[in-house]
Amino acid sequence: MLNSDVYHVSSTISENKRYFDENIRSLSEREVSWLQAYLTKKIGVSFISMGSTNLHEELINQLAKIDNFKSIVYDARSEMSYALVPQEYFSLLEGSLRAQIFFLNFLISEYDYTLESIKISRIMKDIYHYFDKVKEKTTINNNIRFLNNILFILRDIVSKDNYTKWLKNEEGQVVWTTTYLNEKKLIVSTNDDRLSEMELTAIILASLDLIDCPKYTEIIKSNYLYKVSPNKELVIDKMKRAWSQQKYRDAGKTKRPYHLPLTKKTEGRLAKMAQVQGLSETAMLDILINRFYEMEYVDVDGKDLY
Template sequence: MSNIDGNDLSSVISENKRYFDEHIRCLSEREVAWLQVYLTKKIGVSFMSMGSTNLHEELINQLARTDNFYAVMHEAFLKMSYALVPEEYFSLLEGSLRARIFFLNFLISEYNYTLESIKISRIMKDIYHYFDKVKEKTTINNNIRFLNNILFIFRDIVSKDNYTKWLKNEEGQLVWTTTYLNEKKLIVSANDDRLSEMELTAIILASLDLIDCPKYTEIIKSSYLYKVSPNKELVIDKMKRAWSQQKYRDAGKTKKPYHLPLTKKTEGRLAKMAQVQGLSETAMLDILINRFYEMEYVDVDGKDLY
């Protein structure tokens, strides 16, 4: 790459910038970032502020003074078309924070993808980086297959879960569930100071999705069929029971006195159950009635059947 001196410099810069406005400004930041890395390796141009928020201007400012600008960019575009997985294959991730959190943590746990920290705001960039840099030596078709297989298991897990509709932002359930999963060392990490309800919900759901998540080697088998593990079923059941107990503890002060005659045998069993669970007999009875009601008298969406 050669630089231009003399009277033609101004016209060349102007012509190059016109080309940039027509053909490069429409590129995504992901594509411009890839071009920066490629051009650094290919022609030795230096991008001193790589990672800045104005990648497009940085690119043109570095290349506008070269006389073979068109040839350089033509070759770069050609190489990029064979290197980057098209954006359309990432559409599910772009539209779902839950999917992004699941996907990134799958890469970290399954493929030792190392990151200094996980930030909600840049998860998509970290996923792109994995495909654009870490896996750049593989073919696009292999990367697409890899991407689709992980998304397949994510969709399968979500379609079979029994906790998405259970999780509601009521009575502090989001905060309680986050604390519960953190104590069980099941919550995924996110180094963000303040999280919205939507972000916290996505973190919780993705954390539950990842419990006993199948290995990639299992996913690619033709005979593969996802089934919720007994351990995961137990974890979810215990979590729901613990939340029910917490709700009834918190609601204890608002209960109305109600006399319900029971046989001595039933009274004894109720007292023993309450003692084991560390609850009052009233709270224990509330849990039993409501749990049976939810099992037999409501549909899968939580609506009354009768």
């Protein structure tokens, strides 16, 4: 190669990298990933062969020698502005693992979004992929409407739930509830070996949110109104009762004698409830008092109100 050719290549690379640093470096990984996919189709360049985990560097390294780099990237960014749902619309998802798990599972069950497995560390990437690649042929406005409608139903579900406050991190409650829902085949399955208590809590809540979740075709109806299904109410009630019974069995406390003068009617009802639940009357009364106390006399953080 002649010196002039070497100089031209060197100058082109230097100029392209300067342009990259000023205009592309600040883009998110999601945006750079979209640019790579677009440019692969547009100009036939392959980025996979680079094997880099840094998408920004991979992009500039593959394109640095191209003379019309600036115009190619400029056109690509223009196309991206018409194709990519702005990041702001994902802000509610980004701030809530519970919402992310719910959202991704909604896509899987409702829209046959195929994934090898769900992994906590890459949930947002999988959601982005759905909108940026799988659903890319629809308009931005349609995608925004679709995203907002799913978030709307999640907000509605959460506003009417009776289990978020209940799952207040009593000792052993999160692990017990995870096991309970897993046995009932109601837990969202993830491909993670170790999960923190915070992550388990998010999985539990999202799993309960998804019980009898309405279809998207119902959500978009003008007269749509979310109501908790009788089946979901029953599932939640059984779960809470099972936890109360488990706490009693595990307590191992020595009960001190305590006499309560109950009416004959109340005594009869207590006896019948204990018989149905397979507990002693003392255990049944212990569960009832504690459950009502937790419902009416503690705040959302489990602290006494009075």
